[in-house]
Amino acid sequence: MADRDYYDILGIKKGATDEEIKKAYRRLARKHHPDVNKGDKGSEDRFKEVSEAYAVLSDKEKREQYDRLGREAFQFNGGGPFGGSPFSGFDFDFSSFGAGGRGRKAAGKVSDFRDIFSDLFAGGGRAAGPARGSDVEARATLEFGDAVRGTTLQLSVQLQAECANCRGLGNVKNQVCPRCGGTGMAATTQTVKVKLPEGVSDGQTVRLAGKGGAGQRGAPAGDLLIHVAVRPHAYFERRGNDIHIELPVTLGEALQGGEIEVPTVHGPVRARIPAGTQSGQTFRISGKGVKNSRGAGYGDHYYRVMIHVPGQLSETAKKLLDEIETSYDENPRAKLKTGL
Structure with missing residues (x-):
């Protein structure tokens, strides 16, 4: 040299x-x-x-x-x-x-x-003053319930921070700082505590202002962008801010109607189904869905009734069903043709 x-x-x-x-x-x-x-x-x-x-x-x-x-x-x-x-x-x-x-x-x-x-x-043209800190991206995978309720995470992120060698000045003893090359900034890994809002959804990017890289010479810090993935639930399905569920009911509940317990993301809710409810029929409970993370209000909860047919019957149950059949004068296949 x-x-x-x-x-x-x-x-x-x-x-x-x-x-x-x-x-x-x-x-x-x-x-x-x-x-x-x-x-x-x-x-x-x-x-x-x-x-x-x-x-x-x-x-x-x-x-x-x-x-x-x-x-x-x-x-x-x-x-x-x-x-x-x-x-x-x-x-x-x-x-x-x-x-x-x-x-x-x-x-x-x-x-x-x-x-x-x-x-x-x-990544841009000349700045008139100290440069704002850079935005930092991170990924977080949440359980379904944590996404619905909101949660606090500890994330390890790489970002630009004030150079410890020159304390952000860019020089040491009137020489360009060998650690940061005169920028006053150096890459570092930090653990950041972040709070994700209630109702965050799969694929959503949450922006947390001021949680990104430090700005030069007192300029504002950048933002932290968290790309969210949500694991699916065993039986709750989210569609927008609405929740959908398939709800098994007994033959007697469907025939006679009455009050049943419906699981929701907010806990069990008592609801009524009418007598003669058909398998596949869908009902709505207003306001029991997911909170809108970008605004006010909650979605709705939809439950689709599925009549549960037991795999085995006792002799007593078979006799009771025979009595029902004899009193049942409606042919459910009457409108179907017997062939082509």
């Missing part, structure tokens, strides 16, 4: 424009950034090399000195015209930005670094 030409490091010609220098740096910084290549010492060294080259070539005064004197103008032993590293003329105190004319020699240069990293990791 010591003998490499700064122009060669960035892969540009000596007469490159400021915009070409910035584009080259942007491309190489994205490729070799420590957060993209975790644990890769080679990429970390390459990133430092690229940042060093950009620090000189993007500064008009330093570039002129470099073009005249070469790397000797930027020896790290303090013997060159600038003394120290090519970053020695920069005051990396990011807290001074916007404070208004404190005479910082390289405030504009540090701002250039910040804008570039904002572009690289916020």
Whole structure:
């Protein structure tokens, strides 16, 4: 690295424009950034090399000195015209930005670094101020009852947080922070406690404001987006905010009608079915469905009556059925043709 030409490091010609220098740096910084290549010492060294080259070539005064004197103008032993590293003329105190004319020699240069990293990791154009934190996505699989009632979860999520090495400043002892590369942010894994609302549904994405990645220099945090999957229930079926169930009844209950107990997601409800209820007939209980997670009100509960026919009958039961049959003067197949 010591003998490499700064122009060669960035892969540009000596007469490159400021915009070409910035584009080259942007491309190489994205490729070799420590957060993209975790644990890769080679990429970390390459990133430092690229940042060093950009620090000189993007500064008009330093570039002129470099073009005249070469790397000797930027020896790290303090013997060159600038003394120290090519970053020695920069005051990396990011807290001074916007404070208004404190005479910082390289405030504009540090701002250039910040804008570039904002572009690289916020996915957009230059921001007028500190970048809002990035949104973070996570997945959660819920039991049916937890989705209906709402629940609190502990989720492990990866997000951008303030760099612990430089405390979000982007520099350590006037040098670009090797951990975050000057962004002031670093990837971390955190356990986040989240509360999902009552009535969340399968396939729904719940947005929790301010639970995502931290913003730069006090900017607002991003949001946490939780993609929800719900396991099916043994007998409750959800359709929108309504609940459907198949409810077995005895032959006697169907014939005579009366009050029966109907399971709902809110607990058992007593309901009446009329005499002569047919198998497959559906009834509704208003307001006993699932709460609308995006608004007010509850869905309804629908139960479809299914007449249960016993597999075996006692002799006594058979005699009673024979008596019923003899008093039953209606032919249920009277309307059917006997053949084609």
